[in-house]
Amino acid sequence: MNRALSGKVAIVTGASRGIGKGIALQLAEAGARVYITGRTLLPNGRGTSLTDCVEEIKQRGGRAIPVQCDHEKDDEVKDLFARVSTEQNGRLDILVNNAYSAAPADIDHVEKPKRFWDQPLEMWNQTNSVGMRGVYICAVYAARLMVPARKGLIVNISSEGGLTYGLNPCYCVGKAAVDRIASDCAHELRERNVAFLSLWPGATRTELWMEWAENCQTKTSLQTTERDRYVLNSESPEFSGKGIVHLASDPDIMRKSGRIFTTGDLADEYGFKDIDGRSPPDYVRRARDRLSLTGHTTLAAWVPSFVKIPGWMLSAYYHIW
Known part of the structure; x- marks a missing residue:
């Protein structure tokens, strides 16, 4: 797959850390010119930043353009796509909707679970204004660039929470909506030859997850043995990126449009392994x-x-x- 995406233009939202960063690293390593977004360019207290991601991509021989963008602000999202269109002559080949603003709150919920009626009402907006509404808005602007070209791939990063209960109702409703956005938008995009699908990563060793796992004291929602099983048998943040590189290189990608795939599904079909040479478990399928x-x-x-x-x-x- 080396340089398989040479000449492609991609946007990865929420790429300063975690799965978004891992996806950006893999797309850029495969030759794509990647625009990466985050609320800040510089470190924000957790030791990660868009500039760090850009530097790591450079070290691997790739190219990334950092764009400060708060995906709760429609004007900033509009400006992001306008900039890409101007700088790339209207071209956009790949959009990965990964931005999500409630990860720290979700981890807090695992540590100290609360029923939905005990949570502040703000939890809904914190979870879904970027994670659901922001996904739709980015898809609209991406489609406006991809439809005239009659080609493109949009991937929503979702989870099994779209199918079954996990964490809290706000989270699950948001993930179900993200999957439905992919399915329904794919229906309208099919005749325009633009693919749209959802990807469910497995347990992933993101910075936030590993920080929580190392300091976890809970014995309730997630037992210690179960936590350790996840940590030992989890994916790197780049595993999703490997899958998306293969999707973007697939000449028959339209037959996957509108569907949900786990990272394990893609690894089995395309025959790739994680960056450490292992095949992570697929606990869903x-x-x-x-x-x-x-x-x-x-x-x-x-x-x-x-x-x-x-x-x-x-x-x-x-x-x-």
Whole structure:
């Protein structure tokens, strides 16, 4: 896949750290010119910044353009896409909607769970003004560049929270909406040859997650043994990026449009591994990994790795009709 995206133009939102940064690193390493966004250019107290991401990309021989953008502010989002259009002669090949402003609040919720009626009403906006509304607005501006060119790929970073309960209702409703945005927008984009899909990363070793795991004292919502299992069997932030590089290089990408994929799905189909050479578990789709996560390790050992739980079965299991 070396330089497979040479000449492509990409935007990755929320790329100062975590999965967004990992995606930007992989896209740039594959040759794409990547615009990366964040609320600040310089470190904001957690030791990560857009400028750090740009420097790391340079060290790998890639190119990134940092853009300070608060995705709660419509004018700043509009200016971002206008700048890309001006500087790249109207070209945009890839948009990754990753920006999400509630990660610290979500981690606090894991440490000290509260029911939705005990949470401040602001939790809804904190979770969904960027994570849901911002995704839609970016998709609108991206489509306005991609549709005339009759090509492009939009990827929403979502999670299993769109299918089943996790963390809190605000989080789950937001992820379900992000998946639905991809599905419904893909329906209207299909005849314009623009692909739109959702990607569910697994447990990922982001900076925030690892900081929490190292300091975790809880014995309730996430037991210590379960926490350790996730840490030892989790993805690097670049694993999602590897998947998106393959998606953006797939000549038949339109057959995937409108669908949801896990990072494990993509790794199985395209045959890639994480940056450390491992194949992280897919706790959503791979039957063996899901059994192992729930403690059925002996049974899991007998299940072949290629056995997957169909999407319709997951939906039927988690929903009451």
